[in-house]
Amino acid sequence: MIIRPSAAWPSAGCRVARRGFPAGVTGSGRSPRPTAADGGAHTALTQRGARAVPAPLAAAVLASTLVLALSAVSAQPAPEQAPPADAAAVAQAQAEYDAVMALEPDLDNGREAYLTCAVCHLPEAWGSEDGTYPQIAGQLRTVIIKQLADFRAGNRDNPLMYPFSVPSILGGTQEMADVAAYVAQLPMTPHNGLGPGTDLALGAQLYQDHCVDCHGPDGEGDVRKHIPALAGQHYAYLVRQFEQIRSGARRNADSKMSEEILGFSAAEQSAVLDYTARLRPPPEKLAPDGWTNPDFPNFVRDAAGIRAKPPAPRQ
Ligand code: HEC
Ligand code: HEC
Numbered sequence: 001m002i003i004r005p006s007a008a009w010p011s012a013g014c015r016v017a018r019r020g021f022p023a024g025v026t027g028s029g030r031s032p033r034p035t036a037a038d039g040g041a042h043t044a045l046t047q048r049g050a051r052a053v054p055a056p057l058a059a060a061v062l063a064s065t066l067v068l069a070l071s072a073v074s075a076q077p078a079p080e081q082a083p084p085a086d087a088a089a090v091a092q093a094q095a096e097y098d099a100v101m102a103l104e105p106d107l108d109n110g111r112e113a114y115l116t117c118a119v120c121h122l123p124e125a126w127g128s129e130d131g132t133y134p135q136i137a138g139q140l141r142t143v144i145i146k147q148l149a150d151f152r153a154g155n156r157d158n159p160l161m162y163p164f165s166v167p168s169i170l171g172g173t174q175e176m177a178d179v180a181a182y183v184a185q186l187p188m189t190p191h192n193g194l195g196p197g198t199d200l201a202l203g204a205q206l207y208q209d210h211c212v213d214c215h216g217p218d219g220e221g222d223v224r225k226h227i228p229a230l231a232g233q234h235y236a237y238l239v240r241q242f243e244q245i246r247s248g249a250r251r252n253a254d255s256k257m258s259e260e261i262l263g264f265s266a267a268e269q270s271a272v273l274d275y276t277a278r279l280r281p282p283p284e285k286l287a288p289d290g291w292t293n294p295d296f297p298n299f300v301r302d303a304a305g306i307r308a309k310p311p312a313p314r315q
Contacts, residue, residue: 086154093146093153093252096173097226100145103177110182111295113175116164117183123296124287125186129193131236137186138285142226144180147252155252187287193234195274199267203275206268210260211276219279227254231279232286238273 114125117136121127125137136144150156151165164170170179211230215221219231230238244250246261264272280286293299 089153089155093149093155096149096153096176097146099173100149100176100180101142103174105141105177105181106174107178107182107185109175110178110180113171113179114182115296116169117179118296118299120160120164122301123293123299124189124291125183125293126189126192127234127237129191129234129236131193131234131238131240134237135189135192135233136183138188138229138232138281139184140221140223140226140229141180141184142223143221143228144183145176146226148176148180150252156250186293187291188232188281188285190286190289192232192277193236194277195235195239195270197274197278199271200275200278202268203271203273206264206272207275211272214254214257215276218281219276220281229281230276232281233277235273235277238277239269242269242273 117125120133121136122133125135127133127135147156148165148170151158151161152167152170170176214225214227215230216227219229221227221229241250242261245253245258246264248258261269
């Protein structure tokens with residue numbers, strides 16, 4: 001059984017006092033209803049019972065996928081060589097995002113599509129504490145869709161992630177909708193990677209002054225504007241993204257955020273991201289200790305040592 005939040009989260013409308021995770025998208029129950037926060041585009045998820053992906057199929061899919069995908073790795077430019085954002089690619093990603101948002105996601109298909117992703121992000125979608133792989137479990141559905149569309153349009157570069165985003169591996173808009181809905185409703189790790197814990201008061205102040213308007217007081221993000229939830233993300237991953245956003249290497253960065261963080265020193269960056277990684281998702285979004293994803297009971301973890309590390313950012 002997948003653990004799902006029992007109580008509905010407060011809607012994005014009640015942002016005045018303590019804002020909760022926006023309702024509707026990341027799973028306010030088995031059949032989320034369209035909400036204002038979701039722009040109404042998201043209708044009830046379909047789920048046809050908890051069928052696990054069979055192991056032989058898993059092995060075959062993984063083997064063929066990896067051969068195809070890893071052969072495409074060399075075609076990807078390294079992040080630091082990224083040319084400026086290409087208007088055609090931005091328009092392409094936006095059109096694909098709109099098309100995906102108009103579809104009704106199917107969790108069963110999403111679970112099957114997720115099999116290839118599990119090689120790196122793990123069956124739980126918790127990524128790795130060292131930040132090599134982000135936690136994507138519990139991320140807002142719109143954010144997952146936007147990032148997938150950006151990777152495949154070439155607006156965001158990563159040599160590991162790119163080949164798994166292309167249509168021949170991931171599929172079309174329906175598969176994007178399905179896998180995003182599946183990932184969004186997975187419970188999050190209770191033990192994400194944290195920073196040194198030395199400057200949390202400074203971090204809290206910086207967060208209030210520079211981040212809260214967009215990412216929310218609890219790091220819950222904004223589903224309508226596809227602003228990522230940051231609460232519970234691995235510290236080291238936050239650091240890598242923050243640096244890539246500041247340097248311009250992450251081409252899909254929000255330009256207002258880039259301006260906002262321009263003057264941050266290394267110490268301030270570490271402080272604010274340590275504070276951010278410690279923001280807790282609501283308890284009903286967290287998995288219990290030791291939880292493993294029952295949808296993949298026979299998953300062989302890192303069978304071929306494929307879960308390789310991407311090159312370290314060189315900023
Ligand atoms: C070969 C390893 C690998 C596989 C397989 C893989 N990913 Fe990733 N993914 C990564 C890495 C590495 C990153 C971080 C990229 C970066 O640092 O910019 C990432 C980032 C992401 C992000 C962005 C998260 C964020 O908050 O910024 C999403 C969403 C994502 N992956 C979804 C998927 C989905 C869905 C699949 C399956 C279709 C998948 N990934 C398969 C390695 C992988
Ligand atoms: C003006 C709004 C805005 C402000 C202010 C802002 N951000 Fe962001 N941030 C965004 C958006 C939008 C994205 C996603 C961009 C995209 O689509 O890829 C993002 C992405 C990120 C990411 C990457 C997350 C991921 O999962 O890939 C991190 C880390 C981050 N922001 C941290 C911060 C921190 C820390 C601050 C304050 C110091 C901050 N942001 C201020 C809008 C903002």
